[in-house]
Amino acid sequence: MTKSRSSALFSAAQTRIPGGVNSPVRAFRGLGRDPFFIERAEGARLWDVDGHEYIDYVGSWGPAILGHAPPVVVAAVQKAATRGISFGIPNPLEVEMAELICAWVPSIEKVRMVNSGTEATMSCIRLARGFTRRDKVIKFEGCYHGHVDSLLVQAGSGSLTHGQPDSAGVPAELARLTIALPFNDIDAVRTAFRENSGQIAAVILEPIPANAGLYLPRASFLQSLRDECTAAGALLIFDEVMTGFRLARGGAQEIYGVAPDLTALGKVIGGGLPVGAFGGSAQIMNQLSPDGPVYQAGTLSGNPLAMAAGLAQLRELERIDAWQLLDKLGAELQEGICGRMRCFEKPFTFHRLGSMFCLFFTDLPVFDLASAKRSKPALFAEYFRFCLERGVYFAPSQFETGFLSAAHTSADIEKTCAVAGDALARLGRAA
Ligand SMILES: *Cc1c(COP(=O)(O)O)cnc(C)c1O
Numbered sequence: 001m002t003k004s005r006s007s008a009l010f011s012a013a014q015t016r017i018p019g020g021v022n023s024p025v026r027a028f029r030g031l032g033r034d035p036f037f038i039e040r041a042e043g044a045r046l047w048d049v050d051g052h053e054y055i056d057y058v059g060s061w062g063p064a065i066l067g068h069a070p071p072v073v074v075a076a077v078q079k080a081a082t083r084g085i086s087f088g089i090p091n092p093l094e095v096e097m098a099e100l101i102c103a104w105v106p107s108i109e110k111v112r113m114v115n116s117g118t119e120a121t122m123s124c125i126r127l128a129r130g131f132t133r134r135d136k137v138i139k140f141e142g143c144y145h146g147h148v149d150s151l152l153v154q155a156g157s158g159s160l161t162h163g164q165p166d167s168a169g170v171p172a173e174l175a176r177l178t179i180a181l182p183f184n185d186i187d188a189v190r191t192a193f194r195e196n197s198g199q200i201a202a203v204i205l206e207p208i209p210a211n212a213g214l215y216l217p218r219a220s221f222l223q224s225l226r227d228e229c230t231a232a233g234a235l236l237i238f239d240e241v242m243t244g245f246r247l248a249r250g251g252a253q254e255i256y257g258v259a260p261d262l263t264a265l266g267k268v269i270g271g272g273l274p275v276g277a278f279g280g281s282a283q284i285m286n287q288l289s290p291d292g293p294v295y296q297a298g299t300l301s302g303n304p305l306a307m308a309a310g311l312a313q314l315r316e317l318e319r320i321d322a323w324q325l326l327d328k329l330g331a332e333l334q335e336g337i338c339g340r341m342r343c344f345e346k347p348f349t350f351h352r353l354g355s356m357f358c359l360f361f362t363d364l365p366v367f368d369l370a371s372a373k374r375s376k377p378a379l380f381a382e383y384f385r386f387c388l389e390r391g392v393y394f395a396p397s398q399f400e401t402g403f404l405s406a407a408h409t410s411a412d413i414e415k416t417c418a419v420a421g422d423a424l425a426r427l428g429r430a431a
Contacts, residue, residue, distance in 0.1 A: 004050045005050050006035070006048055006049055007034050009049065020035075021035070025397055026396075028396050030377065030381060030397075031385065031396055032385060033388075035396070036048040036049070036050070036052065037049045041056065041064075041068035041069060042067070042068050043067040043069075043405075043407035044056055044067050044068075044405055044407045044409070052391070053391055054388070054391050054392065054393040055391060055392050055393065055408070055416055056068070056393050057392070057393060057402040057403060057404065058393060058396075058400075059403040059404075059405050060272060061400075061403075062246060062267035062268060063267045063268055063270060063271065063272045064403075064405055065245070065246055065313070065322065065326075065355070065406065066313060066406050067405040067406060067407020068407070070313070070407070072312045072316045073271045073272065073312045073313050073316070076271075076311070077271075077273070077305050077308055077309050077312075079308065080304050080305050080309075085304070085305060086300060086304070086305075087304065088300075090302075091302065091304050093302075093304055093307035094113060094307055096307070096311055097302075097307050097310060098110075101269075101277060104249050104250055105244075105250050105254075105279070106250065107253060107259040107260055107261075107263060107280065107281075108263055109279070109280070109282040110286070111277050111278065111285070112277065112296065112301070113275065113276070113298075113307070114275075114277060114278065114298055115274045115275065115276060115298055115301060115303075115306075116146065116266060116274055117146050117241035117265075117276045118145075118147055119146075119276050119298070120146075120239075120241060120266055120277060120278040121148055121151060121204065121237075121264045122146065122148040123264075124202070124204065124237045124239075124262045124264050124278050125137060125150060125201075125237075126295075126296065127262065127278075127284065127287060127288065127294050128201045128202035128237060128261075128262065129201045129202075131235065131284050131287050131294070132233065132235060134199050134200060135177050135199065136178070136179060136196055136199045136200050136201060137150060137177060137178050137179070137200070137202050137203075138178075138180075138181060138200060138202070138203040138234075139151055139153065139179070139203075139204050139205065140180065140205050140206075140209070140368075141154045141181065141369040141370075142154070142183060142212035142372060142399075143183065143204075145204060145206075145241075145264070149170050149171075150170075150174055150175070151204065152166045153166050153175045153178040154166050154369075179192050182370065183205070183368040184218045184221050184367050184368050185368070186221060186224045186225070186228075189203070189224075189225060193228055193232050197232075198233075200234040201234060202235040202236070202261075203225055203234060204237040205237070205238065206238075206240075206242065206243070207238050207243060207251075207252035207256060207260075208243050208247070208252050208353060210242045210356055210400075210401040211242070211399065211400070212369050212373075212399045213358040213366065213372045213398060213399055213400070213401065214352075214353070214356055214357065214401045215351060215358075215368070215372065216353065216367075218367065222256045223257075223258050226259070235260075235280075236261050236262075237263070237264065238251070238252065238253055238262075238263050238264070239264045240264060240265055241264055241265060241266035241267055241276065242267060242401070243356075244265040244266070244269065245269060245314060246267075246326075246356065246403075247323070247353060247355075248323055248354075249317075249318065249323065251263070251265075260280070261280050261281065261284060262280040263278065263280060264276065264277075264278045265277040265278065265279075268314075269310050270310050270313075271306075271309030271310045271313035271314075272313075273303070273306040273310070274300075275303075275307075275310055317406075320406065322406045323354065325406055326355035326405075326406060327354045327355070329355065329404050330352050330353075330356075330357060331352075332413045332414075333352070333357060333416065334357065336413060336414065336416070336421070337420050337421070337424075340417065340421030340424060343421075343425070346363075346424065347361065348360065349362060349363060349365070349366055351366065355404040355405070356401050357402045359402075359420075360375040360398070361376040361379040362374040362376065372398075375398050377398060380398040382423075382427060383424070383427060384396060386419075386423040387416075390419045391415075391419070392419045392420070
């Protein structure tokens, strides 16, 4: 058999790029096959360099909420590029973007643009520490906030002891300032606040965790966190890099009616260009340089192409009321997959909120990292491969979330449910 172009490219990539990829999940580890290389993407579809076509449920990990290469975004980028690609000096699009974000997310009075979600959360942590003059941070196991040193930490299960580095290269001294707790466990949070009285700068979380599969906050968990933070003088940071502008115009904070002190944004906000943002009350944001003592900067921050792409995407979302459309498509997908699952009473659990979804290969409830880990990796890998071979591309890891875009059609979803149903029937027979 001749080698596919993707395999040849992957071999070449492995010689010159660590693991052959610029972000680890792209390597398809543990799935029993090489990654494919993309030639082109449009709407809900991807085409690889070997000519295979896929219905895409990754959407560049979230940014492609209108589908790939949406004409309004492409036109905005082209128009902006003809006027100059980067200035490093203020441009009007930055003001438009800041005003739009503040109008859509009421907890944000002032906002800074950055170049990735990682930069956004990193800056939130520094700002929270500078504002409170405290050093410790509470995070939750299974929540991902980019590859920020102090957030790459996940303590031993349920333990309130100080964290161990999750990654080589994170100094233990730094990891000790991070307390990792089980998601949805408010008692653990209360205990941590008690044991670290006056030392907690912030609690950071994905209000809807979507980086260990997808699971939801229990009723009142977010409000209880809000109350605990307020009582302790700590800042509440919502990492809405994934959920911001995807689940609702005002993000998860609008859905749950809980206002954080700081919000990190990314992904959808850049329309596919490298963008992040963080914002909050004027009082806190005024601590940033040049007004305040907390340093934060970026050569390419507020880049005109990125602002143009983001603004075009966000305005189009509002114009077509994409959130309602995405929820309708999500309901169709859920109906289709769950309907088929019911036919063979096998151990699968399907979670969905709006256009985000995840299938776990367990029938036990999933509400935190430990319960998400009950999903059986071998079943996931087989399901993934089966669907991919039939032209349906789901996220290549159990611990990721699926995304619908406004470019998916009911026909795409019908086909997807048929393929997924066949995969589950096969796994069900084997299980
Ligand atoms: C993707 C993601 C990040 C990191 O964003 P990058 O742009 O990859 O740096 C941070 N937080 C959450 C919740 C994310 O999903």
